[in-house]
Amino acid sequence: MGSEPDMEASVETVWMLAVRDRRCRESFGALFDHFAPRLKGFIMRSGTTADQAEEIVQDVMLTVWRKASHFDPHRAQVSAWIYQIARNRHIDIKRKERRPVPEALKEEPNTEPDAGQILALEQETRVLKLAISRLGEDQRDLIEKAYLGELSHAEIQQQTGLPLGTVKSRIRLGLERLRHELRGLR
C-alpha cells in the first residue's frame, strides 16, 4: 500500500510513511536517531531528569511505531505528531489518568497521499522554522515554557507578548482550509 508521495516531502515524512505503510524498521531507526536526542533535550528543558526524560522518549518512540496508522501527512508534520504524543505521555504519567483527547477525524484509510496538500504543509513549516530561529532568548524561553506546559491558562492569557501569534494564525487558517479541501475531495 501507499507508495511514498513523489515530491519533496521532508525526509522525516518519508521515513514515517515507510514505517506506516511498510513497517520499515530501518526508517524507524532513522526517525529514532533524529528525534530521540532532540526530544530528550526538549523534555529536559522543563527540569525533568535525564532518566525520566528517557522513559518518556522510549514510550513516545514505541507509540510512533504502534500507532503509525494514525499518522496523516496531510494533517501534521512528524514533529507535530510526536509533540502531541509526548505531551499526552508526560501528562498520563504525571496525573496517572488518561487525558481526554478529541475524536480522530475519519479519513479514508488508504487515501493516496496528495502531494500538493503535503507540500503546502511543508511550506507553513518553513515559515514557522524561520520565525522560531528569529526569536530572542527571552521570547524563546517564554514560548518553550508555554509549550512544555509550565504556564497555566491564566498565565498564558496574561502574557500579551507571547510571540508567534501571527505565524500561528496563518498556520491555523492554512490547516483549516486543507481540512475542508480534503473533505471536499471525497
Add this chain to the structure above:
Amino acid sequence: MDWNGCGTNCGVCAKMTSIQHHIPDHLLLAYASGNLSHPLAAVVATHVSMCLECRAALEAHQMIGGELIEASPDVELSRDLKSSVLDLLDLPEAPVPEYSRSGIYPGPVMEALKGRQPSWKKLGAGVRQCILSHGAEGSVRLLQIPPGMAVPDHGHSGLELTLVLQGSFSDETGHFGVGDIEIADDDVEHTPIADPGAACICLAATEAPLRFNAFLPRLLQPIFRI
C-alpha cells in the same frame, strides 16, 4: 482567507458555520501543552471533536510544539536506549478502547461514560445531571435542562465551561447552540436559560470542587423570562 465551505454536505462545514462561540486561544494552548485540569480538558477535547476551526488551531499549536522539538539541542542518549526500544517493537500491546460518537455525545464524552448511555439523576424542577468525574481539580458533568429553566450554577469559583450538545440556551451575553461553548469566571454574573424546543443538554466543567447545595437555590425558582 476566504472560502465558502468545502462545497459538499460534509457536515463539518455546516457545523462550522453554525458554531459561534469557540475556545479562546489561551485555553487551547494550555490544553495542547498539557496544563489544563482534567475537567476543562474534557470540554476542550469535546468541542474540538465538533469544531474544525478549533481543531485547526489546536493542530497549529502542535506544529509549533513540534518545531520547538526540532530546534532543541541533541542530548546524548543512554547507550542501550535504542536497542531496548527496537527489542520492544514486536511485543503485543494491551489494547486501549477507542470511543466514537454515539448520538449527540462525541467520543470524549463516550469515553468518560465508558461507552454507556448517561444515567440521569434528578436535581429538581425537571433538571437532571450525570456526573462524569469529580475530584480536587473540579468536576465535569452532563446537564439536561427543560425549556425555560435556568442552567444550574456550579457555585461560581474558578473557571466554568459549558458546551451545548443538544438544544440551546441564552443569557445576557448571547445565544448558545450546539457546539457553542460558554466561558464564565468569577467576574461574570450570568443566568443562562434553556430555549424553547428540545431539552438543552450541556457538558459542563468547573475548576471548583463539587458543591451540591450550591445548585439548589436558583434551581428551585423557575425563571420565566422567555
